[in-house]
Amino acid sequence: MTVELTLLEAGHTTHSAGVARRGAGRAPVRFPALVGVVRHAGGVVLVDTGYAPRVVEALSHGIDRVYGGLLPVHVGPDESAVAQLAARGIDADDVTHVVVTHLHADHVGGLRDFPAARVVVARRAVDEIARVRGVGRLRRGLAPVLLPDDLADRLLDPMTLPRADDADVEPLGGARDLLGDGTVVVVPLPGHATGHLGVLVRTATRDVLLVGDAAWDRRAVTHRELPAPVVRLLSADWPRYTRTIDALHRLAERRPDLIVLPAHDEAAIAEARAELAT
Numbered sequence: 001m002t003v004e005l006t007l008l009e010a011g012h013t014t015h016s017a018g019v020a021r022r023g024a025g026r027a028p029v030r031f032p033a034l035v036g037v038v039r040h041a042g043g044v045v046l047v048d049t050g051y052a053p054r055v056v057e058a059l060s061h062g063i064d065r066v067y068g069g070l071l072p073v074h075v076g077p078d079e080s081a082v083a084q085l086a087a088r089g090i091d092a093d094d095v096t097h098v099v100v101t102h103l104h105a106d107h108v109g110g111l112r113d114f115p116a117a118r119v120v121v122a123r124r125a126v127d128e129i130a131r132v133r134g135v136g137r138l139r140r141g142l143a144p145v146l147l148p149d150d151l152a153d154r155l156l157d158p159m160t161l162p163r164a165d166d167a168d169v170e171p172l173g174g175a176r177d178l179l180g181d182g183t184v185v186v187v188p189l190p191g192h193a194t195g196h197l198g199v200l201v202r203t204a205t206r207d208v209l210l211v212g213d214a215a216w217d218r219r220a221v222t223h224r225e226l227p228a229p230v231v232r233l234l235s236a237d238w239p240r241y242t243r244t245i246d247a248l249h250r251l252a253e254r255r256p257d258l259i260v261l262p263a264h265d266e267a268a269i270a271e272a273r274a275e276l277a278t
């Protein structure tokens with residue numbers, strides 16, 4: 001069984017280049033919100049859902065305004081994941097699973113648009129959102145209003161999935177097989193946010209590891225160039241974050257055939273698209 005991977009951008013934010021990569025300067029750069037669309041025999045798996053117009057509204061009240069001010073959201077009605085899928089003839093109900101790398105607004109903005117999907121997310125990340133309030137919530141970049149009301153019923157904790165062969169992702173470990181055929185493998189990438197996940201997609205031509213925000217710039221993976229020091233404050237666990245970067249770096253060296261793709265690196269996304277098309 002083979003799967004096909006399409007890479008969509010559901011809106012974007014902007015901030016200075018040096019935030020994502022130390023020394024990259026203060027010029028504003030575009031940070032697209034990546035959505036991975038995996039077509040398989042039984043339907044469609046999404047990896048993250050990007051921004052949707054509701055995010056603008058969600059981040060316009062109370063303390064969430066601070067987040068919206070720091071990372072302005074740009075997303076038109078046609079840019080949401082559900083609208084882009086519809087334009088490709090894919091109905092929201094065709095989506096069987098949404099793997100959420102983590103619960104930040106730029107990853108769960110479109111989640112409410114897929115009411116039939118199982119939501120693959122670390123249970124402890126969802127538990128945390130219920131616990132933290134105010135500044136703590138802001139620091140963690142969480143906007144609970146973006147989560148579906150019936151999330152608890154549709155939640156699929158990756159720890160409950162069958163184990164996958166770690167050989168493809170070593171030195172990462174803890175791989176889990178989402179569809180039972182090894183084509184979509186969920187891998188813990190801890191550090192950036194509680195329970196952060198990555199997804200290995202094995203297409204007919206290439207293996208692609210969607211790493212979410214475990215790396216913001218592919219040079220973090222290829223050259224271990226880390227984000228600005230301020231990002232430490234916004235990371236759930238900075239030492240684990242740097243260990244995950246080290247592990248991704250070793251994986252990329254061991255497997256030069258593997259496309260390691262951060263969720264917000266515009267150039268890397270464009271290149272991956274071109275490679276997947278060949």
Ligand SMILES: [Zn+2]
Pocket residue numbers: 104106107213263264
């Ligand atoms: Zn993000």
